[in-house]
Amino acid sequence: MGTLVEEIFSRKTGRTVKAGDIILVDVDYIMSHDNTTPLAIKAFREIGKPIYDKQRIVLHLDHAYPAPNILAAENHRKIFDFVKEQDLPYLFTQGICHQVMIEEGFVTPGAVIIGADSHSNTYGALGAFGTGLGSTEIAVAWVTGKCWFKVPETIRIELYGQTQPGVYAKDVMLHLAGLLGMNGATYRSVEFGGEYIENLPIHERIIFSNMSTEIGAKCGLIAADEVTIKYLTEQTPALERTKRPLEAIQPHNPRYEQLLQIDVSDLSPQVACHPDVDNVKPLQEVEGLEIHQVFIGTCTNARYEDLEIVASLLRGKRVHPGVRVIVTPASQRIYKKAMQNGLIETFIDAGCVVTNPGCGACIGRHGGVLAPGERALTTMNRNFIGRMGSPQAEIYLASPATAAVTALTGRITDPRRYL
Amino acid sequence: MGKAWTFGDNMNTDEIIPGRFNITTDPQELARNAFCEVKPEFAKNVRPGDVIVAGQNFGCGSSREHAVIAIKGTQVKCVIASSYARIFFRNAVNLGLPILECPEAVAGIREGDEVEVDLSTGLIHNLSTGATFQARPLPEFVLKIAEAGGIIQFLKHHDFQELMGQTGKK
Ligand code: SF4
Numbered sequence: 001m002g003t004l005v006e007e008i009f010s011r012k013t014g015r016t017v018k019a020g021d022i023i024l025v026d027v028d029y030i031m032s033h034d035n036t037t038p039l040a041i042k043a044f045r046e047i048g049k050p051i052y053d054k055q056r057i058v059l060h061l062d063h064a065y066p067a068p069n070i071l072a073a074e075n076h077r078k079i080f081d082f083v084k085e086q087d088l089p090y091l092f093t094q095g096i097c098h099q100v101m102i103e104e105g106f107v108t109p110g111a112v113i114i115g116a117d118s119h120s121n122t123y124g125a126l127g128a129f130g131t132g133l134g135s136t137e138i139a140v141a142w143v144t145g146k147c148w149f150k151v152p153e154t155i156r157i158e159l160y161g162q163t164q165p166g167v168y169a170k171d172v173m174l175h176l177a178g179l180l181g182m183n184g185a186t187y188r189s190v191e192f193g194g195e196y197i198e199n200l201p202i203h204e205r206i207i208f209s210n211m212s213t214e215i216g217a218k219c220g221l222i223a224a225d226e227v228t229i230k231y232l233t234e235q236t237p238a239l240e241r242t243k244r245p246l247e248a249i250q251p252h253n254p255r256y257e258q259l260l261q262i263d264v265s266d267l268s269p270q271v272a273c274h275p276d277v278d279n280v281k282p283l284q285e286v287e288g289l290e291i292h293q294v295f296i297g298t299c300t301n302a303r304y305e306d307l308e309i310v311a312s313l314l315r316g317k318r319v320h321p322g323v324r325v326i327v328t329p330a331s332q333r334i335y336k337k338a339m340q341n342g343l344i345e346t347f348i349d350a351g352c353v354v355t356n357p358g359c360g361a362c363i364g365r366h367g368g369v370l371a372p373g374e375r376a377l378t379t380m381n382r383n384f385i386g387r388m389g390s391p392q393a394e395i396y397l398a399s400p401a402t403a404a405v406t407a408l409t410g411r412i413t414d415p416r417r418y419l
Numbered sequence: 420m421g422k423a424w425t426f427g428d429n430m431n432t433d434e435i436i437p438g439r440f441n442i443t444t445d446p447q448e449l450a451r452n453a454f455c456e457v458k459p460e461f462a463k464n465v466r467p468g469d470v471i472v473a474g475q476n477f478g479c480g481s482s483r484e485h486a487v488i489a490i491k492g493t494q495v496k497c498v499i500a501s502s503y504a505r506i507f508f509r510n511a512v513n514l515g516l517p518i519l520e521c522p523e524a525v526a527g528i529r530e531g532d533e534v535e536v537d538l539s540t541g542l543i544h545n546l547s548t549g550a551t552f553q554a555r556p557l558p559e560f561v562l563k564i565a566e567a568g569g570i571i572q573f574l575k576h577h578d579f580q581e582l583m584g585q586t587g588k589k
Contacts, residue, residue, distance in 0.1 A: 022560065024579065039444055039484055046571045071442040118482040118506060132482040134510035140570055144579045148560070182429050183476040187505055216479060218505055276429070363438055384433040384480060391437070391456045 003154040003254040004221040005189040008129045011110055011249075019153045019257075028111040028128075030056050030141045033097045035063040036116035038075050039135035041082050044142055051086055052145035058090040058106060059083065060097035062358045064366045072365075095331025095357035098122040098210070098299040103333055105238030109224030109249045114138065114147050119299055119381065121217060124209035125202060126232065127224025127249045132213065152218045153257040155185050158194035161265035166416035168309075169204035170301055170379070170399035172196075173211045174270040176262075178280025186216035191251065196264050197222060202231045203303045210300050211381050214277045224249045269402050269414060274375075274394035275385050283402065286412050293376040294319075294407040295361045295368055295388075296352075296400055297328030301379035304334045306400040311343040313404035313418055314350040320410030325352040326368045328360035352407070364389040377406045420546065421468035421496055424461055425530045426454070428474035432507070435478065435486040449485055450492030467494035470534045472525055474500065478507025487514050497536055499543060499554070501525045512561050515569035519543065524552035 001007070001016055009017045009025065017023055032040050037059055044051075051057065059079060067073035083091045092100045098119055101107050109127035114120065116138040123130025133147070141147050157176065163169075192208045205222050212220025222228075229246050232238040238246070269283040296302060296310055307329060319325045327347050329335040335357050338344050347354050355361075361368025362380055370376055370393035378388075383395035398406070401415035440452045454461045471490065477500035478486055487510045490498065497517035511518045517538050524543045528534060532547035541554035557565065560582045567573035573582075 022558070024582070035441070036482065036484075042444065043571060047574055049574070069442075116482055118480065120482075132506050134482055134484040134487070134506060134513060136484060136513045136570055137509060140513075140574065140579070143574075146579055148579075148582060150558075182479060183502070186476060186479075186502065216476060216504060365438065382480070384431050386433055386437050386439075386456060 001252050003189065003256065004191050004223060004249065004251050005129065005152060005154060005219060007249055007251060008110055008112070009149070009151055012112055017151050019151050021151045022148060023151060024146050024148050025112050026145060027056065027114050027141055027147050029058050029106050029113045030138055031058045031060070031097060031101060031113060031115035031117065031120060032135065032138050033060040033062050033117060034065060034072070034075050034079060036135045036138065037079050040116060040138040040142070041078060043136045043139035047139060047143055049143040051142050054086065054088050056145065057088055057142060058101065059088065059092070060100060061091070061093045062096050063363060065093055065358050068366050094333070095329070096299045096359055099303070099330040102126065103235065103331055105232070105235055105241040108232060108238060109228060109247055114141060118213050119210055121213045121220045122206055122210040122299060124212065124219050124221040125205040126228050127222065129219055129221070131219050152187055152189040154189045154191050154254065155258045155260070156191045156193060156254070156256040158259065158261045159192065159196035159264055160194045160261070161196060161263040163264050163267060165419050166401060166414070167267055167269055168399040168401060169200060169207045171267060171270040172264050173207050174272050174280050174397060175267055177211060177214050177272060177278050178270070180215045181278045182214065182216060182276060184215045185212065188217055188257065190215065190217040190220045192220065192222050198225065202227065203305050207300055214382055223251065269399060269416065271402070271412065272383055272397035274383060274396060277382050277397065283398070283412065283414050286396070287414055289412045290375065291323060291377045291406055291410060291412060292374040293324045293326070293368065293370060294403050295326045295328070295376060295378040295380065296403050297326065297330070297360050298362045298380045299330060300381040301400050302328060302330035302334070304337050306379065307334065307338050307343050309400050310404040311346040313401060313415070314352070314407070315346050317350055317408055319351045319407040322410045323407055324368070325407040326355060326361055327352045328355045329357045331357050361388060363387060377403055377412060379403050420533055420535045421466065421470050423470050423472050423528045423530060423532045423534045424458070424465060425528065426457065426471065426473040429476045429479055430457070430473055431480035432478060432483055432486040433480055436489040441483060441485045444485065444488060446488050446492030449489035453489040453493055462493070465493045465495065469495050470536060471495050471498045472528045473498065474525060475502045477503050479504035482506045484510050484514060487511050487516050491516050497538060499524050499536070512564050513570040515565065515572070517565070519554035521552050521554035524554065527552060
């Protein structure tokens with residue numbers, strides 16, 4: 001009974017929980033990556049107790065993999081050694097942690113998944129409770145199998161209408177970030193719903209859950225419906241790994257702290273401008289701004305369908321000579337499909353650099369670093385100062401379509417001109 | 420008693436400690452670069468016992484504990500903010516960094532003011548102006564972790580279940 005987050009926690013704890021309750025929850029999976037696992041190992045050693053259940057621990061090397069420097073290599077070494085020492089079953093090196101979690105079937109409706117990464121909210125797109133925590137709490141969960149939560153109040157965002165051609169889910173989410181602000185949902189669960197969301201395929205729903213982090217949310221949930229079940233059934237690992245039958249989860253007689261209703265029909269392409277993710281403007285206000293690097297990647301927008309949009313706009317053309325264009329598929333699986341269907345060839349012929357899957361340029365530590373005074377337009381989720389390299393560089397966030405046409409002109413460009 | 424260092428709203432983890440320094444977890448090492456882009460003079464001049472005073476949503480952004488470790492490394496007495504980002508709040512509690520929530524104090528303290536803080540009562544005294552502020556009390560189970568010096572210390576001597584009293588189920 002209640003909001004989606006109350007529903008998930010009630011099912012999980014076997015009793016009715018309400019916003020404000022403090023609960024101790026049995027977690028399904030505990031995720032961490034090369035950036036956060038070393039600290040968790042350190043905390044684990046300090047606690048000095050054995051691992052509670054190895055099957056719940058999922059590790060990824062994605063933030064800087066393969067290692068770009070000695071320190072990163074040492075971090076990877078620590079993790080490989082730990083996996084061997086503890087005989088852990090799950091260590092992945094095949095792409096961005098959040099994408100791989102979904103592809104490998106760890107994310108199912110009703111699951112509670114904690115991750116040592118702020119974008120663990122991503123799992124909400126499949127009706128799972130996903131949230132980011134620090135490394136110490138990850139180690140605590142390794143040894144206890146549990147985590148405490150204060151059940152959050154919920155802000156429900158109802159979206160209706162249909163976007164215009166050239167306007168994508170990313171534009172809608174950027175618009176919401178601008179509307180709510182970076183502090184707009186702090187400590188809250190954000191529930192995305194309404195006819196617009198119900199009609200979205202999973203790869204676009206993910207954008208909303210993923211970027212709920214940017215407005216401070218504890219989780220960004222979307223009801224699990226037939227679309228969710230169908231998506232998961234088509235992926236064998238999900239069926240093999242899930243301990244429960246795949247079931248729809250909807251809110252029941254919910255009480256919301258806040259309810260927003262937004263019509264997306266008239267929305268134009270949006271850009272989050274330097275230096276804050278809530279500094280969002282309609283694209284036309286910044287159109288023509290010179291761009292030095294375009295980065296198409298990350299857990300927000302580097303899925304196969306995103307790459308398809310980019311390829312359709314670049315096919316048979318060359319990117320502007322003054323722009324570095326980097327394409328980083330979110331996972332090996334996506335990379336392979338893009339290769340089989342000729343997308344990679346299109347990118348290479350257009351003059352893009354295609355890198356191995358992973359976080360890549362997103363954190364300025366693995367290629368694609370920005371120089372002082374440079375300006376990047378990317379499909380990322382956040383544009384913090386200094387994130388991609390020099391603190392004197394500027395980062396602009398947009399949809400894959402906007403990124404593609406901007407790559408062609410070297411200036412922020414409206415994708416609707418290319419329809 | 421210590422000096423106040425003031426910061427604005429939405430200080431994110433990259434501003435507290437830029438990602439490029441996160442290749443270490445050594446508190447002193449991280450402290451040397453704390454806030455290096457937003458307030459370059461901070462790391463050089465901060466003294467043990469000083470206080471960080473910040474606006475809303477302090478510590479937003481990454482889940483990295485480096486931000487909390489960097490601040491701990493500066494040996495400030497505590498952070499006083501109008502509000503905290505969710506993960507930062509948990510990380511601070513878990514790692515034993517004292518944090519107080521008090522928008523009134525944030526409005527009533529300027530850079531360089533001499534500030535005295537009683538962590539046990541949450542009383543904040545601005546010696547430069549004479550004003551006194553009362554911080555919001557922390558939830559009881561958070562206090563238990565804080566009193567133990569962080570979650571690791573707590574778990575060494577207690578069961579996780581104890582945190583919840585009777586509410587922990589399963
Ligand atoms: S792609 Fe970027 S935002 Fe996503 S997990 Fe990696 S570093 Fe974080």
